[in-house]
Amino acid sequence: MSEANDIEQDDEEQFVESTLTQAIENQLESGEPAAAKATYNKLTLVGYAHDDIVELMAHVLAYEIDAMLDADRPFDTQWYETALRALPELPPERD
Template sequence: MTESDRPRFRIDADRQAPSRRVRYVETNRPDDGSCTLCQLDDENPAPLETPMTQDAHDNEEDEVFAQATLLEAIENQLESGEPPAAQATLNKLTLVGYEREESLEMMALVLANEIQSMLAENRPFDAARYESLLRALPELPE
């Protein structure tokens, strides 16, 4: 095979690997327009809008899971009566006209804020700060 007959891409595959992956390795031969892969790229350009990637889908699932877990933690606090500010806050929010679900979501946001601060500052959970943020509802922390 002469240098000019040599393809621009060569196929490299590991047939012994448990998962079959084919890699196209670009050679240092300049493209003269005969590269089949390049011609396919020209015929089928990538769409302008990219569909939702797996990472975006995973992030969405993570957010739903985190929200459900935070709501479960608030329900557990209400059930156990600890901290007492949790039940007091729910009662206050219900009295001023918020629905139970909306109240629980606001309380979950406060819990998420305290957890985020705790992780960012590398400190233990601050129950006093958490209770003061709960009592400040319906004003949400920044």
């Protein structure tokens, strides 16, 4: 891979990470879904830092978006909320 492609990929990864992080921050601010704030509060109580919590939650969101796109189906809110509530346990790695 060329250096230009590496830079483009890094920029794209940073954009995706920033977008997912902002989506989580928006969920926390709006209180929707309720599982987002409940998960945040739970993880805060057991000692996780804000940035670590948001990163874990963004990972779950990315997982569901990826699954949704792969299966060409709507966003599964029930799965997403269940997966949030399971944190800090992350969903299994996808093939």
